[in-house]
Amino acid sequence: MGALNQLEGFGQAVWLDFVDRKFLEAGGLQKLVDEDGLTGVTSNPSIFEKAMGHGDAYDSTLAAYDKEHAGAATIDRYEHLAIQDIKAAADTLKPVYDKLDAKDGYVSLEVxxxxxxDTDATIAEAQKLWGMVDRPNLMIKIPGTLAGAPAIAATIAAGINVNVTLLFSLEAYQRVAEAYAMGLEERVKQGQPIDRIASVASFFVSRIDATIDKEIDARIEKGDAEADALKAVRGKVAxxxxxxxxxxxxxFLKTDRWQALAAKGAQPQRLLWASTGVKDPAYPDTLYIDTLIGKDTVNTMPPKTMDAFRDHGTAAETITADIDGAKHTLAEAERLGLDLNGVTGKLVEEGVASFVKAFDDLLGAIAKKQPATA
Incomplete structure (x- = not known):
């Protein structure tokens, strides 16, 4: 068994943070399922922008759509393309979903x-996309913003699986974990089943280090008196x-609140490690996989990071190792004024802004691909 396959033995699911028409049609996803034990796929506006905005892989599909839907809005043209890819990925993963009894085998599509x-708009869009894809192994991605939390609860209550994205802080994660429980509790009140509702909480890692390390490096360069202490926490805060x-x-799993839901078949909302590609070449390229392996977790990997772990990663339970060391690192970061709370708050704003820009670029590229008769 390869290193990726071995992660399952430690309770961690391997997901791919990538989707692309040519990759799907060439059987790339099926190969990862067969050979590496892959059980999920994530997408986001940046990934779709790279896939659709460049090259001609989507041109024939778009031309056929435009022929049948003359004058269609750019957003509708985008959704047609995206939903075809998501359906194809979901169908590839459906046997995994069936085999694991709805505990995995999911594909994510972002609002x-x-x-x-906008809470109400998010709820409405989640329901719209859920209906358009029409696959039980779809997860709707909703950002873990303040407005996102009540939307998550309502979407779960409606029986729709949710991937909560753009989580950076413990406080934000706690808020959406409680929103998931609230949604399940509402379903129970309605007399609806909860055993096949799934959710993941996507906790971003490398961006935190990239931001904090930049601050550390700047302070060291200026001759900060705490240079040694700053070096000691570099690359460890995330x-x-x-x-x-x-x-x-x-x-949280031990609380009476969760135990009551578990007794009715509720699935835990797994933590998903996102942004796991290493941004600093000084670090091992498998850093954010090697150090975060454990039960009921998911690691969604860019293709390059997945290749690296397959080649030289080490599978072992590490997420519960040296918790005292983790506490010390965070205490030191606070003592040194590295402002983790401020950094995580800023990263949420930047994450949303980067997805907005990618969506702008994506819709702009699709708008330029006008029908031949236009």
Whole structure:
């Protein structure tokens, strides 16, 4: 068994953070399922922008759509393309979903980044996309913003699986974990089943280190008196932050509130490690996989990171290792004034903004691909 396959033995699911028409049609996803034990796929506006905005892989499909839907809005043309890819990926993963009895085998599709601060619009779009894809192994991605939390609860209550995205802080994660429980509780009140409702909480890691390390490097360069202490926490804050989120998750599973839901068949909302591609070449390219392996977790990997772990990754339970060290790292980061709370708040805003820009670029590229008769 390869290193990726071995992760399953430690309770971690391998997902791919990538989707592309040519990749799907060439059987690339099926190969990962067959050979590496892949059980999920995530997409986002940036991924779709790279896939659809460049090259001609989608041109024939778009031309056929335009022929039948003359004058269609750009957003409708985009959704037609995206939903075809999501359906294809969901169908490839359906046997995994069936085999694992709805515990995995999911494909994620994001609501528009334009509505990240609009609860009602997010709920409506989640229901619209759910109906358009019409696959039980779809997860609708909703950002973990303040407006996103009640939308998550309502979407879960409606029986729709949710991938909560853009989580950076423990506080934001706690809020959406409780929103998931609230949605399940509402279903129970309605007399609806909850055993086949699934959710993941996508906790971003590498972006935290990239931001904090930049601050550390700037301070060291200026001759900061705490240079040694700053060096000691460089590249460790994101992992420590993730480990403490997992500790909170373990504690939440023990609560009476969760136990009551579990008794009715509720699935835990797994923590998903996102942004796991290493941005600093000084670090091992498998850093954010090697250090975050454990039960009921998911790691969604860009293709390059997945290739690296397959080649030289080490599978071992690490998410529960050296919790005291993680606490010390976070305490030191606070003492040194690295402002993790401020950084995570800023990263949410930047994450939404980057998806908005990618969506702008994507819709702009699709708009330029006008029908031949136009």
């Amino acid at each position: 528009s980044p334009y509505i990240s601060d 992992i420590a932050n993730a480990k403490m989120a997992y500790q909170w998750y373990l504690d």
